[in-house]
Amino acid sequence: MHTGKLVRSHPTRGKIFTLDRSRGAVTHVYDARQGGYGPQNGVAIGGTLFIGTNTGYLQAIALRDLGA
Numbered sequence: 001m002h003t004g005k006l007v008r009s010h011p012t013r014g015k016i017f018t019l020d021r022s023r024g025a026v027t028h029v030y031d032a033r034q035g036g037y038g039p040q041n042g043v044a045i046g047g048t049l050f051i052g053t054n055t056g057y058l059q060a061i062a063l064r065d066l067g068a
C-alpha cells in the first residue's frame with residue numbers, strides 16, 4: 001500500500017513499516033503489540049489505515065501515527 005512518497009509494509013510479526021518509495025529506507029516503525037498483520041491487506045480511507053490483526057481485532061490507525 002502506498003500513499004504519496006511512502007509505502008506501508010506489514011509483515012506477520014506485528015509491526016507496520018513505513019518506507020520511502022524512492023530509496024526503500026525504513027522511515028518509521030509502528031507496533032501496537034496486538035499480534036501480527038498478514039496476509040490480509042489494510043485499506044487506507046482518508047487519513048486512517050484499517051487493518052485486521054491475526055488475533056481477530058480490527059484496528060483503525062491514523063496515518064500520522066504511521067509516520068505519514
